[in-house]
Amino acid sequence: MSDVIVRGRDFTAYRIGGAIAAALLFAALLWQTYEIFDGDAMTVPETSWTAVNDGEGSGENAVLADDILVARTRLLDERFKTGPSPEEPGFAAQAGQTLVEEPIDGYSKALPEAWMTGDAEMLRMLRPGQRTEGLSSLPYVNAALFERPEGRDWRLGMADFITHLGALVILGFAFLLALLLAIRGRVPIAEGRARTKVKRFGFLERATHWMTATSFIGLALTGIVIAYGETLILPFGGDLLGQAGWIATWGHAVCFPPFAFGILIMGIMWVGRNIPDRLDWIWLKNGGGLFSDEGPNPPAKKFNAGQKLIFWSAMLGGILMVGTGVMLMFPFFFLGLEAQAWVMLGHATVATFLIAIFIGHIYIGTVGMQGAIDAMWSGRVDRNWAKEHHELWLKDIEKEETAR
Ligand code: HEM
Known part of the structure; x- marks a missing residue:
């Protein structure tokens, strides 16, 4: 049997393999392209929040705090949008509001506490930024880094x-x-x-x-x-x-x-x-x-x-x-x-x-x-x-x- 025949047979199998791989990779490419434009972000922290009026703030204040939190929570979901400036009047949480954080299902509150025992530098990094102080809707402090402007x-x-x-x-x-x-x-x-x-x-x-x-x-x-x-x-x-x-x-x-x-x-x-x-x-x-x-x-x-x-x-x-x-x-x-x-x-x-x-x-x-x-x-x-x-x-x- 000549080399040409042996090679001819090899090439057909390699070519078919190449064509199948190309088709699968093309489908994967389409999927990734769709993912870029599908409007959702890959790393959306899954969390929930509740604002409660501790009795000292007025009902109007409670509504305002709710609005702020809703706006900030939505920011976590939406791409390409910057939030309201923290310097804007009315952005900061109103006096008399207490935020109750609800951990994600299956997470224990002990976890973030354990994470907070890092060294001084780590603690400094984990502290929520001043711009968002009091407004994080995330259940643990280091996740709140996501909400900071750099985050x-x-x-x-x-x-x-x-x-x-x-x-x-x-x-x-x-x-x-x-x-x-x-x-x-x-x-x-x-x-x-x-x-x-x-x-x-x-x-x-x-x-x-x-x-x-x-x-x-x-x-x-x-x-x-x-x-x-x-x-x-x-x-x-x-x-x-x-x-x-x-x-x-x-x-x-x-x-x-x-x-x-x-x-x-x-x-x-x-x-x-x-x-x-x-x-x-x-x-x-x-x-x-x-x-x-x-x-x-x-x-x-x-x-x-x-x-x-x-x-x-x-x-x-x-x-x-x-x-x-x-x-x-x-x-x-x-x-x-x-x-x-x-x-x-x-x-x-x-x-x-x-x-x-x-x-x-x-x-x-x-x-x-x-x-x-x-x-x-x-x-x-x-x-x-x-x-x-x-x-x-x-x-x-x-x-x-x-x-x-
Ligand atoms: C399964 C994985 C790999 C296979 C089958 C493979 C195969 C080969 C072969 C056959 C050569 C010799 C080519 C010649 O005769 O000159 C070679 C050379 C070389 N390989 Fe790999 N390689 C693999 C992974 C890697 C990786 C991961 C690196 C580096 C991170 C690497 C770096 C190099 C370099 C620098 C040379 C010399 C330059 C060249 O021949 O391109 N290889 N490799």
Whole structure:
């Protein structure tokens, strides 16, 4: 049986898989786009309130306090609206009013009290802002942070809009890759396998790569639970979300050290071969030969321009993730409230792009290209694969082989 027939059969299966994945991802993209415009916010604190007249205030005052609370509670539900200015006359609670807070079902009042035993800095952060003092309709003090002006901006920007946009970036990029697989098929070894192998990566390189890869995937999955758990897991039950949230929080912290260490070792091992040069420009202009099987691929040394971009994304992205991650692990230790919110936004934004980029890397290393995975699995690649994708590197290896 010829290689062409074997490849032809493989490609059909990959293409069908790509088409199915593209259709599912397209549906997910439509859903996320709808979520952006559906008018409800992702993080609406669920709570209720009652205003009671303690007998000293007049009936008119009670009505006024009710109106204020209704207005403020509605603010929690509606996006893109700022509330009445606290400086406006009549905004502050009227004398003689007592607010009775009704905890959410299943929450105990003891919980917020336990949370209030933090250090002085934490207590300062948890104190409701002066602008809203006495008016929070939330049942525990730290949740009232949502109602403060910065908290409201954070909730609408970070926890809602950006979260949906992030999902669109990841799903959109995965959709394009699935479409590429469906239309273009798997990149073949054009000449078929030579059946002789060339050593490409040593044990230390592969071990470091897989340690970094598994910890990155762990960080990505646990991060997705933290950011999207409410959308993806809550429909299956609050208990499951609680368990998943607990595992994700600890899992995120556990995966962080091997990831940081892996980035450091990979940087030391591979930086010398990833300095950009003139060949990279030619490779990029030809799209790396990824979009067509016609003619030879642009020449490359050990790492082509696409791989250099992957390397530098891992390095710079990794450093940013580790830096912002450490600041998030020690809330308010290094930063104030506003800077802390920006760091959170930066962490989420860089994570989103890294996840999208590494979905691309995983795609090309597995289903997207015949023969690529061998490089990182056994450390040895087919000679024809090396000739087609890393011609100049193979020439160097062959020179060394004949010199021996
Ligand atoms: C299941 C997940 C992954 C698979 C299947 C995979 C596969 C591969 C393969 C086959 C190569 C060698 C390509 C060559 O021969 O030059 C490679 C290289 C590399 N991988 Fe991965 N990888 C994965 C995840 C990751 C992750 C998560 C990171 C970093 C956070 C990463 C970083 C790198 C880097 C920097 C290189 C060298 C540059 C390059 O070849 O692109 N990999 N990977």
